[in-house]
Amino acid sequence: MSRLYFDANATTPPHPEVVETVRRAMVEDWANPTSTHREGQRARFRIEEARREIAAFLKVAPGELVFCASATEALHLLIRGLHPALGSRPAAVFPGEHSACLNPLRDWLHVSWLPEVPEDCATVVQMAASNETGILYGMPPALDAVRIKAGELVRIKDCCQAWGKVPVDLADCDAAVFSGHKMGGPRGAALLWLRPGLPWEPIMEGPQERRRRGGTEDLPAILGLATAVRHLTERQAMNAALASVRDAFEAEITSWGRDIEIIGQGSPRLPNTSCVLFRGRNGEALQVALDLAGFAVSTGSACHSGAVKPSHAILTLGYSSDDARSVLRFSMLPDARPDEVEALAAAIRRLT
Numbered sequence: 001m002s003r004l005y006f007d008a009n010a011t012t013p014p015h016p017e018v019v020e021t022v023r024r025a026m027v028e029d030w031a032n033p034t035s036t037h038r039e040g041q042r043a044r045f046r047i048e049e050a051r052r053e054i055a056a057f058l059k060v061a062p063g064e065l066v067f068c069a070s071a072t073e074a075l076h077l078l079i080r081g082l083h084p085a086l087g088s089r090p091a092a093v094f095p096g097e098h099s100a101c102l103n104p105l106r107d108w109l110h111v112s113w114l115p116e117v118p119e120d121c122a123t124v125v126q127m128a129a130s131n132e133t134g135i136l137y138g139m140p141p142a143l144d145a146v147r148i149k150a151g152e153l154v155r156i157k158d159c160c161q162a163w164g165k166v167p168v169d170l171a172d173c174d175a176a177v178f179s180g181h182k183m184g185g186p187r188g189a190a191l192l193w194l195r196p197g198l199p200w201e202p203i204m205e206g207p208q209e210r211r212r213r214g215g216t217e218d219l220p221a222i223l224g225l226a227t228a229v230r231h232l233t234e235r236q237a238m239n240a241a242l243a244s245v246r247d248a249f250e251a252e253i254t255s256w257g258r259d260i261e262i263i264g265q266g267s268p269r270l271p272n273t274s275c276v277l278f279r280g281r282n283g284e285a286l287q288v289a290l291d292l293a294g295f296a297v298s299t300g301s302a303c304h305s306g307a308v309k310p311s312h313a314i315l316t317l318g319y320s321s322d323d324a325r326s327v328l329r330f331s332m333l334p335d336a337r338p339d340e341v342e343a344l345a346a347a348i349r350r351l352t
Helices: 016-028 038-058 071-086 143-150 219-230 232-240 242-254 283-292 338-351
Strands: 065-068 091-093 111-113 123-127 154-158 175-179 190-194 260-263 273-278 327-331
Touching: 016 219, 038 065, 038 219, 065 071, 071 123, 071 154, 071 175, 071 190, 219 232, 232 242, 242 260, 242 273, 242 338, 283 327, 283 338
Parallel strands: 091 111, 091 123, 123 154, 154 175
Antiparallel strands: 065 190, 175 190, 260 273, 273 327
16 A cells, blocks of 8 residues: 655655765764864865855854754754753743754743743744644744843754745854754754854853764764755745645535534645644544554654643643644645545545
């Protein structure tokens, strides 16, 4: 049985050139980049070459980028590294944020939920796009006034889902996090961007990454990430073209009169994402049925799969716990075809 994959917001297959880059690096550039011999220095040069290439794409200075193993690690490094200087003042965070961001904020004395921003706020964390609903978000407009009153205010942007799907602008933030495997790159590669001058302290000691993140760099993953970045402009254009396919899918399934609702419809959204409420049905059971029928879909965040609790991202939008348990997320790969999406809609109709 052929299978169709509609869970791109959880992860994506690596681009074929990424696979070849990683393979070659594991064979040819396996030396430790910290070593001072010729082999080690070649590895170091390759890392800095990748850093310059990615920085040019993001329009930042190469020295402002820190390579990490995952976005979860990058968020922990960032938020916990800010805590010593700023943790006595409140942080404000989008209530639907990923747990990778919410967990390190537990160290802070006080956390408020956006759009509330305390006058003495020290840090604001906002995802650029929701991994579950696909809704796009910007920094709260009240931040400029807070910045004047509070002094130091660090604006953090979680770009993991937006990168490669919609344009990402770093002008309205001071730090940002990016994930590699969400955009055709390898697992084990992520980015932390830090604007110079932030009151940030490293929490993983070591000489690597300009003493900002200890541990031997994963050279194959880093080079694979740089290769994926070369294809991001093309990937973004492919994703943009999915909006009409996504809209046709949503129009089809909501035309059946079966109490089906598109969460976030009418709001700016990622072009590849449909978050669908099948009111009165068990979302997990429907996900399993679609899996058996040959369709990989999700009940929400992959990091919460198997969790008994309903999605907090859905609850924060005002839906009940029963509704939150009746939601499926369909997220298309950039090369998804209309006939594949039509096949998904047909399967949903049979199973609902």
